[in-house]
Amino acid sequence: MALLKSYLTPDFLIERNKDRCIQCRVCVQQCANEVHYYDDEDGEVYSDEMKCVNCQRCVTLCPTRALVIRSSPNELRKNANWTPEVIRSIYIQAETGGVLLTGMGNDRPYPVYWDHMLLNASQVTNPSIDPLREPMECKTFLGRKPASLVFENGRLKEKIPPQLELDIPVMFSAMSFGSISLNAIKSLARAARQEGTYFNTGEGGLHKELYPYGENCIVQVASGRFGVHSEYLEAGSAVEIKIGQGAKPGIGGHLPGEKVGKEISETRMIPEGTDALSPAPHHDIYSIEDLRQLIFSLKEATGYQKPVGVKIAAVHNVAAIASGIARAGADYIAIDGYRGGTGAAPLRIRDNVGIPVEFALAAVDTRLRNEGIRNEVSLVVAGSIRSSSDVVKAVALGADAVYIASAALLALGCHMCQKCYTGKCNWGIATQDPHLTKRLNPDLGAQRAANLLRGWKHEIQEMLGGMGINALESLRGNRLMLRGIGLTEKELEILGIKAAGE
Amino acid sequence: MKKVYAREEYCTGCGLCQVHCITAHSPYKDNIVKAYKKTFPRPLPRVIVEEQRPVSFALQCRHCEDAPCVKACITGAMQRDPATGVVNNDESRCVGCWTCILVCPHGAVARDERGKKAASKCDMCSGIHEVPACVAGCPNGALEYRGEREKEA
Secondary structure, three states: OOOOOOOOOOOEEEEEOOOOOOOOOHHHHHOOOOOEEEEOOOOEEEEOHHHOOOOOHHHHHOOOOOEEEEEOOOOOOOOOOOOHHHHHHHHHHHHHOOOOEEOOOOOOOOOOHHHHEEEOOOOOOOOOOOOOOOOOEOOEEEOOOOOOOOEEOOEEOOOOOOOEEEOOOEEEOEOOEOOEOHHHHHHHHHHHHHHOOOEEOHHHOOOHHHHHHHHHEEEEEOOOOOOOOHHHHHHOOEEEEEOOOOOOOOOOEEEOHHHOOHHHHHHHOOOOOOOEEEOOOOOOOOOHHHHHHHHHHHHHHOOOOOOEEEEEEOOOOHHHHHHHHHHOOOOEEEEEOOOOOOOOEEHHHHHHOOOOHHHHHHHHHHHHHHOOOHHHOEEEEEOOOOOHHHHHHHHHHOOOEEEEOHHHHHHHOOOOOOOHHHOOOOOOOOOOOHHHHOOOOHHHHHHHHHHHHHHHHHHHHHHHHHHOOOEHHHOOOOHHHEEEOOOOHHHHHHHOOEEOOO | OEEEEEOHHHOOOOOHHHHHHHHHOOOOOOOHHHHHHOOOOOOOOOOEEEEEOOEEEEEOOOOOOOOHHHHHOOOOOEEEOOOOOOEEEOOOOOOOOOHHHHHOOOOOOEEEOOOOOEEEOOOOOOOOOOOOHHHHHOOOOOEEEEEOOOOOO
16 A cells, blocks of 8 residues: 555754754764754755654754754644644544554643642741751651551560661662663662662563662562563562553553564563563452462562562552552552553553542552551552652652652653654663663763752752651651642542641 | 773764864864864864764774884874873874874874874873863763773773
């Protein structure tokens, strides 16, 4: 069939300042999408805007700041219902007949509830604390805690179950080797070690070069069971069963065969060049009882020495599900909200499935408390934690810690162009192309990711101090420290917080 | 002595080292646009980016201890600075016989035929910058300025 003429027009306009451009061709060398090209005859660099994804690699590296990329000024006739995105989607599907794919998190203008919550600060009666002069404890432990402390002969009677010790309540979320490059994972692994926290293997197994970072690693067991063997389970500090992902609840993973090179094939334990399909359901889990079996199989496999967690996407009945997971013996539950990122997701799923993690967290924490089992499980929230204030608000709402992924990738250089699924990440992050992966030097990446954590830690300490609290543990679930702004009665009720002014 | 070492595994082949090298050796050391647009003839880059994807690295003079170019130079233009160890070409004495190019085992000397014929090679930015411009301008830490025995970062 002959190709139809495309009705698509460029998304972006590339402006090249001729007075500044020195024809050095750095932009030509750096664009994996081959937007820029040098014309020998004219001795000038030109750009093909049709191919531009606005990753800003050329803009950032241009030594004379000669490039500006803007949204294309071409406008379709104004229509509040048939927006340019909707029309564009239809053109793409009319040309391809395929499912619309996208990368990174939900970018629809749904309310961000973190931004509708304000933190309290101490004033006269209960003085604030200066974190520069007073110790400010940011340490936290993930894992089942005893219901009460019983002492015998002056010693704690109950044996404390295995715990994860975090110097900062922020961990790097699950991103598999395959979805991101080995250099990206190395960067996160080193940063996690440096700052006393954890990174997560995702469903891709643990590359042999990362075994030395096992102490700072949470190993994931997903439906595909990629790379899962006893050594792998032993290598990590905790094991996480992945049921769902915030960006695409109810949808499985798929790493195309062309990305499965030698290293990924060895790590995932699948033949080179084959698609790595992890189905949405685990085919041995159809009930909470089945999940319990897997949890205890993994505990048995690791000699009851490591916490076993379960990661789910935030969906409508998340509180009941979490209660079941807690009762199934999980040591922590990770709840991933609808803004969570991904390397590739069907666009309509990403943008329309799931619920805000703020509500999910509040609902789960409330339910577990009402059932008297909150101590049996730690809560980790994920899905677009953007800043230290989001972390503090999450902890006040009831989280023990948070997972960050998009923020971590941004620290490594990601520019959110949402084209991860093409495998042409110009920043060397979401790609396996050796020409592109070398763009991320893990020495620099680790430094940037660690700097981010350190910056957040300082800010968390400042905010705690401002509230007159000297330990993160004292803020957990302390919803009186939060006030809602611009929220309905019902939203305030679900979040379990008062309105500003109350 | 301190030298520039290429970390091939992190070289992105962007060529910014060449841009910064040209700028550093032009009359406009802090202005890339003027260095390119107002300098005639424009200096050649003294660092050469070799690329055959995915392999790429930036090559420059190794300032060999027993430098063949110094030995081979017929006019004595090619000299090692006894204080710093940097091998430099005195362009006023260079006659463009290209013997240095013939003997250089690294291919790190280039023919600059645009002005007076003179061999163009890395001078480690001696007297220009403390850290060579290519190293300072590399966006990915792919060039390191360090002593021979200093461990790679």
